[in-house]
Structures are given as C-alpha cells and as structure tokens.
Amino acid sequence: MSLHDGAEPGGWGSAIDGALRQRIESHSFRQRRLVTPIDAAHVEIDGRRLTNFSSNDYLGLTHHPRVVSAFSHAAETCGVGAGAAALISGFTPAHASAERTIAGWKKCESAVLLSSGYAANLAAVQTLAAAGSIGGGAVAGDRSGGGAVRFLLDKLAHASLVDAVRSVAKPHGPVSYRVFPHNHLPKLARLLSEAPAGQLQVVISESIFSMDGDAADLAGLAELKRQHRFLLLLDEAHGTGVYGAGGAGLAAERGLGSLADVTVLTLSKAVGVAGGAICASARFCDAVVNFGRALIYSTNLPAAVAAGAVAAIGVMRDEPQRQQRVRQLAISARARLAAAGICLPPGDSPILPIPLPSESASLQAAVELESAGFLVTAIRPPTVPSGGSRLRITLSSEHTDSEVDALLAAVEQLQQPRSRGPAAGG
Numbered sequence: 001m002s003l004h005d006g007a008e009p010g011g012w013g014s015a016i017d018g019a020l021r022q023r024i025e026s027h028s029f030r031q032r033r034l035v036t037p038i039d040a041a042h043v044e045i046d047g048r049r050l051t052n053f054s055s056n057d058y059l060g061l062t063h064h065p066r067v068v069s070a071f072s073h074a075a076e077t078c079g080v081g082a083g084a085a086a087l088i089s090g091f092t093p094a095h096a097s098a099e100r101t102i103a104g105w106k107k108c109e110s111a112v113l114l115s116s117g118y119a120a121n122l123a124a125v126q127t128l129a130a131a132g133s134i135g136g137g138a139v140a141g142d143r144s145g146g147g148a149v150r151f152l153l154d155k156l157a158h159a160s161l162v163d164a165v166r167s168v169a170k171p172h173g174p175v176s177y178r179v180f181p182h183n184h185l186p187k188l189a190r191l192l193s194e195a196p197a198g199q200l201q202v203v204i205s206e207s208i209f210s211m212d213g214d215a216a217d218l219a220g221l222a223e224l225k226r227q228h229r230f231l232l233l234l235d236e237a238h239g240t241g242v243y244g245a246g247g248a249g250l251a252a253e254r255g256l257g258s259l260a261d262v263t264v265l266t267l268s269k270a271v272g273v274a275g276g277a278i279c280a281s282a283r284f285c286d287a288v289v290n291f292g293r294a295l296i297y298s299t300n301l302p303a304a305v306a307a308g309a310v311a312a313i314g315v316m317r318d319e320p321q322r323q324q325r326v327r328q329l330a331i332s333a334r335a336r337l338a339a340a341g342i343c344l345p346p347g348d349s350p351i352l353p354i355p356l357p358s359e360s361a362s363l364q365a366a367v368e369l370e371s372a373g374f375l376v377t378a379i380r381p382p383t384v385p386s387g388g389s390r391l392r393i394t395l396s397s398e399h400t401d402s403e404v405d406a407l408l409a410a411v412e413q414l415q416q417p418r419s420r421g422p423a424a425g426g
C-alpha cells in the first residue's frame with residue numbers, strides 16, 4: 001500500500017506518513033472494507049458471498065423482523081434522528097420507555113441511554129470521577145493525600161474503559177488509576193487493602209472479555225466485596241444477550257445481579273441495534289445526567305434505535321432458543337478446537353480467539369479463511385497486547401451447523417495456529 005503524495009500545510013503530512021508507515025511496517029495498518037450485509041450471518045465483499053464470523057450479532061437480531069419493524073415504525077413517527085442532546089430536546093417517550101425496559105430487564109432501579117457503548121463507559125467513569133472529587137468520595141472528605149478516587153482496571157479491559165479512565169485521571173490530581181493483571185484477584189485485593197482511608201475505590205472489569213472471550217471471576221469479586229470497600233463497574237457488552245434468563249447478562253446468570261454498582265451494556269452487539277446504557281441506582285443515573293459529559297454534550301441516539309432495542313429485549317424473552325443455540329455452538333466449537341490442539345482461554349462464550357504467532361500470520365490466516373468463504377477478522381496489537389495477534393471468531397445463533405463445521409475445518413488447516421492461548425498481557 002502506498003501513502004498519499006500531497007503535501008499537508010505546516011509539514012504535518014510527513015508526520016502522518018511516518019506514523020502510518022510504522023503501522024504498515026509492523027503489519028498493523030488498518031483499513032475499513034466495503035461490506036454489504038445480506039442477512040444476520042452473511043455479507044457480500046467484492047461480489048462474493050461470505051459467512052460472517054466477525055460480527056457481535058450473537059442472536060441474529062440485527063435482521064429480526066420484530067426489531068426491524070419496531071425500528072421502522074418509530075423512524076416513521078419520530079424521524080430518524082433525535083435532533084438534540086437528551087438534556088436539550090432529544091429525550092422522547094421512546095427513550096423513556098427503553099430506559100424503563102432496560103432497568104426492568106437488568107433488575108436495577110434505573111437506566112440511562114447513551115449514543116454508544118463507548119459513550120456509556122465514558123459517561124459512567126466521568127460520573128464516578130466527578131462524584132468522588134466533587135462529592136468527597138465514598139467516605140466524606142479525603143484526608144489521605146492519595147486523591148479522592150482511584151480506578152482499578154483489569155489489564156484486558158476494553159479500550160473505551162481505558163480511554164475513559166485515562167481522560168479523568170491526572171498526575172497528582174484527585175483521580176488516579178492502577179491496572180491489575182487480568183483477572184488477578186489476589187493482586188486486586190492487595191491494591192484494595194493498601195488504599196488510603198477515605199479514597200473511593202472503583203474496580204472496573206468486563207463480564208465477558210471482548211477479545212479473549214473469557215469471564216471475570218464474578219464470585220471472586222463478590223467475595224472481595226465482603227472484605228473490602230469498593231464500587232464495581234461491570235461492562236456487560238458481551239455478556240448481555242448470551243447469558244442469563246432473557247439475556248440479562250452473566251451476572252444475572254450467576255445469581256449475582258446486584259453485584260455491580262454500575263453496569264454498562266451496549267445495544268450494538270447481541271441487542272442488534274446501536275447505543276449503550278448505564279444501569280444503576282436512580283441516584284447514580286441522576287448523576288450521569290449531571291456529570292456524564294458524553295451524555296450532556298452529545299446528541300441522543302435516535303428514538304427508532306431505542307424502540308428497536310425494546311423490541312430486541314422482547315425477542316430475547318420470547319425466543320430463548322436463540323441464546324441456547326449460540327451457546328451450544330460455542331461449546332461444541334470449543335471442544336473441537338481443543339481436540340485439534342488449539343487452546344483457547346477458558347470459558348464457554350461464542351468469542352473464539354485463535355492464537356497466531358505474529359501480526360503477519362494473523363493477516364495471512366484471515367486471507368486464507370476469506371478465500372474459503374468466511375469473514376474472520378485478524379486482531380493485532382494495539383487492540384490486543386503485543387504478542388497477542390489472533391483471529392477472533394464470533395458465533396451467532398444464525399450460523400448453520402454446516403457453516404460452523406466448514407469454518408472449523410478451515411481453521412484446522414491453517415498453517416500456523418499456536419497451540420497455547422493468547423498472551424493474557426497481565
């Protein structure tokens with residue numbers, strides 16, 4: 001691939017070229033491709049039909065007739081855009097109804113919609129930082145000199161959580177953060193036990209980790225909560241829909257629905273539409289509306305999307321066979337990969353990371369799979385830690401048995417899958 005020739009004013013074109021060249025040389029240059037959706041599990045690229053194993057549409061709801069019809073009906077009545085931020089004039093009955101539905105589904109007091117899952121994580125962290133620094137933290141006043149709020153972030157937490165925490169933390173400021181090795185609860189316990197008195201501790205984790213597909217130790221976190229004082233922010237982006245009765249999430253499935261103080265979910269993955277939501281106490285949701293800059297200064301998601309989300313949550317309740325199907329596919333695919341000597345991180349999620357030795361090997365593997373008729377994306381640093389290049393396969397209830405069989409046969413034929421799991425980065 002060649003870089004652009006045109007000179008940019010002020011000479012910054014060469015700086016961009018330098019940065020892009022470095023990406024190209026390290027096999028980590030990224031480009032969007034034109035992908036035409038055919039249905040929930042198939043796409044067309046360059047005139048070829050491919051089975052899509054790289055979408056997070058776990059339950060096939062992007063194309064479900066009930067969801068599409070609720071979305072279209074609301075678009076016809078409310079228009080296709082919200083027109084303003086929720087605090088200005090962008091909050092409609094469709095948004096209010098979606099927030100009530102989500103709160104009931106997640107069994108929490110209240111929910112707030114955001115324009116994306118990324119924005120939901122940003123707003124949740126901004127609110128916690130503001131509450132800690134303006135409101136004085138969990139314990140009134142901060143006499144410790146260690147700052148008012150400290151975020152404790154799992155090493156493999158999603159970029160949206162990392163960006164959110166980095167954007168509120170300042171050296172010597174009231175907000176700081178530490179990263180703990182992935183799922184390493186003993187280390188987390190040590191960090192909690194050395195926290196200065198009066199400093200609010202906020203532990204951040206995902207229920208199902210987006211790139212490794214493994215689960216947080218929710219029971220362990222529950223035990224830790226009995227010993228230490230902290231708030232838990234749990235991102236259920238990939239647990240929602242796939243786990244729990246009616247798709248309420250992994251915490252609900254484990255009987256720990258009230259473990260997280262703040263749960264964030266995306267409406268863009270199993271729910272099949274777009275947007276995000278923060279689920280918490282009514283008081284916290286009020287605080288999001290007051291301190292969550294990602295909500296305050298951004299146009300609300302379209303009402304049609306909110307209506308689509310309500311319909312999708314109804315489908316999850318009425319068609320539990322979708323969840324059962326994708327989970328059964330995940331269990332059998334994982335067993336077959338293990339039998340072929342390809343080790344995945346533990347778990348039963350439909351996210352299957354196939355470890356590869358290098359960025360170029362993962363790109364080559366994606367090309368091989370595409371020529372065999374499958375869209376599977378190569379995931380490379382910096383999305384994953386250095387040394388963690390992989391293919392990330394995601395299964396959907398809409399995949400047929402023969403499509404999954406054919407994909408796995410093609411994966412088994414790949415030249416260089418590593419037999420050990422991807423670097424956890426911890």
Ligand SMILES: Cc1ncc(COP(=O)(O)O)c(C=O)c1O
Binds near residue numbers: 119121266267276
């Ligand atoms: C764990 C996790 N959280 C948050 C997000 C952001 O969600 P959205 O795509 O809706 O912005 C993602 C998306 O990839 C994710 O995987």
